Amino acid sequence: MLSIAGIANSIHQWLNETFSSGWATLLEFVLVGILVISFFAFLGLVLVFMERKVSAYMQLRVGPNRVGYKGLAQTLADTIKLVVKEGLTPDGADKFLFNFAPFLVLIASMLLMAPIAFAKDFQIWDINIGVLYITAISSISVIGVLMAGWSSNNKYSLLGAMRSGAQIVSYELSAGLAIMTIVILAGSIRLSDIIASQENGWWIFKGHIPAIIAFVIYIIAVTAETNRAPFDLAEAESELTAGFHTEYSGMKFALFFLSEYVNIFIVCAIGATLFLGGWMPLHIGHWEGFNHIMDFIPSSLWFMGKTFFLIFLIMWFRWTFPRLRIDQLLNLEWKYLLPISLFNLLLVTFIALMGWYF
Amino acid sequence: MSFLIDYIRTVYKSVRSLLIGMRKTGYYFTHHKEIITQNYPENRDTLNLPERFRGEVVMTHNEANEHRCTGCTACELACPNGTIKIVTKFDITPEGKKKKALDTFVYHLELCTMCNLCIEACPTSAIKMDQAFEHSVYDRRLLTKKLNKPDSKLMEGVE
Numbered sequence: 001m002l003s004i005a006g007i008a009n010s011i012h013q014w015l016n017e018t019f020s021s022g023w024a025t026l027l028e029f030v031l032v033g034i035l036v037i038s039f040f041a042f043l044g045l046v047l048v049f050m051e052r053k054v055s056a057y058m059q060l061r062v063g064p065n066r067v068g069y070k071g072l073a074q075t076l077a078d079t080i081k082l083v084v085k086e087g088l089t090p091d092g093a094d095k096f097l098f099n100f101a102p103f104l105v106l107i108a109s110m111l112l113m114a115p116i117a118f119a120k121d122f123q124i125w126d127i128n129i130g131v132l133y134i135t136a137i138s139s140i141s142v143i144g145v146l147m148a149g150w151s152s153n154n155k156y157s158l159l160g161a162m163r164s165g166a167q168i169v170s171y172e173l174s175a176g177l178a179i180m181t182i183v184i185l186a187g188s189i190r191l192s193d194i195i196a197s198q199e200n201g202w203w204i205f206k207g208h209i210p211a212i213i214a215f216v217i218y219i220i221a222v223t224a225e226t227n228r229a230p231f232d233l234a235e236a237e238s239e240l241t242a243g244f245h246t247e248y249s250g251m252k253f254a255l256f257f258l259s260e261y262v263n264i265f266i267v268c269a270i271g272a273t274l275f276l277g278g279w280m281p282l283h284i285g286h287w288e289g290f291n292h293i294m295d296f297i298p299s300s301l302w303f304m305g306k307t308f309f310l311i312f313l314i315m316w317f318r319w320t321f322p323r324l325r326i327d328q329l330l331n332l333e334w335k336y337l338l339p340i341s342l343f344n345l346l347l348v349t350f351i352a353l354m355g356w357y358f
Numbered sequence: 359m360s361f362l363i364d365y366i367r368t369v370y371k372s373v374r375s376l377l378i379g380m381r382k383t384g385y386y387f388t389h390h391k392e393i394i395t396q397n398y399p400e401n402r403d404t405l406n407l408p409e410r411f412r413g414e415v416v417m418t419h420n421e422a423n424e425h426r427c428t429g430c431t432a433c434e435l436a437c438p439n440g441t442i443k444i445v446t447k448f449d450i451t452p453e454g455k456k457k458k459a460l461d462t463f464v465y466h467l468e469l470c471t472m473c474n475l476c477i478e479a480c481p482t483s484a485i486k487m488d489q490a491f492e493h494s495v496y497d498r499r500l501l502t503k504k505l506n507k508p509d510s511k512l513m514e515g516v517e
Binding site for chain 2 (some may be wrong): 054057058059060061062065201316317319322336340
């Protein structure tokens, strides 16, 4: 049967037959790098267009509808504009940090692509500490944001970066605790094991109430971590013009913009993997016939469908809720999400010990 | 204990209000007939402007080419940015008396902010807001308009 994993395997075999194993590995590195970069570009185009259309329909507008068929080429035209534009570096800026920051943010996003399972047996690197790797790497991007804010030599950028730092650091706690819930239920931090443990039902159904609470907390926390409305104080357009990327233009701005959307994709992909079973089709207990029909839908489609459903959910939040103040933001985290997720962790540990999940 | 009940109530109330908001935007997302923006250049003939849309100030004239402006300059005084300039003349009434009347109603469209204050100030309802909005021209002198039509007179009985 033709599958993504099959294609990957045949390429791997062909490379190993044609070249020595060292060269084959090197070529595979290059191939994976090219694939990840082109996937980033594709994601940027698709997600920006999706966001503009979703926001338009939620605000009773039509959205982009002039460039190309139904406006589909709009984001392509925007990208060309950004590539052609001059990338200005302010005179008072710290040149090295200023030019390095967008790449750091993007590299952090690229590293996060490694453990994500896009389809059955199709994963760049099935590392045995997958969940730990994800939580560790995702906190690197805040350094890039702080770098950008500091080196811009602009008070709005610095304020935005500081807000962003406070926000990401505090919301990582509840995101981590929500992930821990699933780690306890699945009994492993290797992502392929977590997906395999959902073969007879996704954790959001099998783990009933604690899993649902953890899912809601995870979605709220990652919305804050990706600096999106209603938690977009870091780049609050109306107060700080654009926050940490005020001084960026051209391609360097585009890299920040791209990494924002790629981060959304990544957190949604991880959410889909942990709570909605990743590439695992919808299986219900021992309904053999039903499970068999669901298996006919390709695993990559299941993964993309779930991820884009979560992305849509986050976009829905953005275009519905008003922005929080900084005190409300920290209240929400420290007074509500953190106690609830700690209690939830206790509850799920008890449930896992008693074996009360399905 | 009451602290805990308050805490849970706050969580419940806030989640509920957020879900109400999401239901509204979700409704708009799925019901495209609610969209209020229009594809402008294509639907130029069937353009549906809101009732209170303001495009420019015009002076109403009846079929006999008569207007209702007495030249009292109330609109000129009401205008916050000097858009209106009224030039008056003296008419000779049948009794042989001199009477102040409107000569030229100068309207600078390029200065107008469509604030509607002149229309509210007018004691005789001589001017009103029109909905025409395609005002672009190549020379800004063309935006200085004379609102009273040539040879128009004051309507009978308007003081």
